[in-house]
Amino acid sequence: MxxxxxxxxxxxxxxxxxxxxxxxxxxxxxxxxxxxxxxxxxxxxxxxxxxxxxxxxxxxxxxxxxxxxxxxxxxxxxxxxxxxxxxxxxxxxxxxxxxxxxxxxxxxxxxxxxxxxxxxxxxxxxxxxxxxxxNGRPITPCPLESPSMLPAVLPKRWPEWPASISAWWRTLQADKQAARGQRVLSLATHRATEFAPTTVHYKTLGTSAKGLRELSKSLNTTSNTLLTALIAQTFLAMAPNDPQAVAAIRISVDLRRYFPEGQAPQFGNHVATFVVRATHQPSLAQQIASLDAQVKAGLARLERREQALPLLLYEWLPLIGRTLYSKILLQAKRKGSLEQVSIHFTNLGSAEFINPEGAERRLAEMWPITNSTGLLIAALTLNDRQLFSVCHPRNDHPVEAVERFMDNLDQQVTSLIELGAQP
The missing domain is CATH 3.30.559.10 (Chloramphenicol acetyltransferase-like domain)
Known part of the structure; x- marks a missing residue:
């Protein structure tokens, strides 16, 4: 990756x-x-x-x-x-x-x-x-730190382990029950059985970052939640008459906030994900409320350290080794047992802070991306522009479908802003 x-x-x-x-x-x-x-x-x-x-x-x-x-x-x-x-x-x-x-x-x-x-x-x-x-500024050294994320995810005391595992199991079963009968929407035209090279797209929204923030404020939410809801609505528009349609969106979470005070590492791999599921709602406001509640519930599970058992897998990777781990992943891909999601969405927010104060040399644009087993969007704002870096595997996600999806998302934002400008 x-x-x-x-x-x-x-x-x-x-x-x-x-x-x-x-x-x-x-x-x-x-x-x-x-x-x-x-x-x-x-x-x-x-x-x-x-x-x-x-x-x-x-x-x-x-x-x-x-x-x-x-x-x-x-x-x-x-x-x-x-x-x-x-x-x-x-x-x-x-x-x-x-x-x-x-x-x-x-x-x-x-x-x-x-x-x-x-x-x-x-x-x-x-x-x-x-x-x-x-810009001629000094680069602050970043010393080596422990790569382990265990202090952020493990129960603080051994007697708390049974409750942690039990809560994780209950959530897992409840999620399976809620997903029963639902149809996860996707831009993939078929289920590929092999991993494939990835294609990258750049997309700039037709509206300004300021306009998006003002729209979010008028809806009593954040730009991040609004974008998540609009991505969900863009998927759900593909199946307007299917009550079982769902947009499953994977969200990235920085685990540093869950380390004991003063122990959070600066540099390393300390990230987890969870999935929110958006179904048809009577209004955008209700979609925002539903997703916001799911995000808060996911963060609360991490706060209560209820995801300790599945997150231990990352700590076991040096023991599993890349040969066995690769075989596990390839077999899961062939069987179609990787978790089915519509999209992985990650938002860096405003990137203005990357430019030092009073900088002579500044960023005009930044397009971040990483590999993904499916559709991934990385969002950020820079110079009053909302930028999206998009990637997807080439063997199951047609380029035309991804470009059409991004155009539809752009149109949703533009239409909402135009409606908001009317009395």
């Missing part, structure tokens, strides 16, 4: 400065020098020394990309998908890759890190470091 973020700058950037910044980051973030080592019993993460060998690996990871005009959004999008699908040499090289697209006025930088080294919040931290370095 790679996480390639495309950054387009609003002014000239010297390539030598980009190189120095990324090399400084290799020193400041030791996990960027991590390689996977198989041991006798489990896999290990070995941090390479910051020496001449790291310089050689750096020259392999960072390159200038010729032949692509970074002012052409379609050209960047076309590069993004193949770059997302490139495998990283996790046992022989650095766990990240970067490509610089030179231009006299609007250069761009593609930066990608493997998900095993860090999550989306870690990537945002790296984006902040990049923009700091390009």
């Amino acid at each position: 790679n996480q390639p973020y495309m950054l387009r700058f609003d002014g000239p950037v010297d390539e030598a400065l980009v190189r120095r910044t990324l090399r400084t980051m290799l020193t400041a973030f030791p996990r960027m020098r991590g390689v996977i080592n198989p041991g006798i019993v489990r896999y290990h993460l070995r941090i390479l020394p910051d020496d001449a060998h790291a310089d050689l690996l750096f020259d392999d990871a960072y390159r200038i990309q010729p032949g692509i005009d970074p002012t052409d959004t379609a050209a960047l999008q076309a590069f993004h998908g193949p770059f997302l699908n490139e495998a990283m040499p996790l046992e022989r090289g650095l766990p990240w890759r970067a490509r610089f697209f030179p231009h006299p006025t609007q250069p761009a930088l593609m930066f990608s890190m493997h998900h095993i080294m860090g999550d989306g919040r870690s990537m945002v931290q790296l984006m902040c470091a990049i923009m700091a370095g390009l």
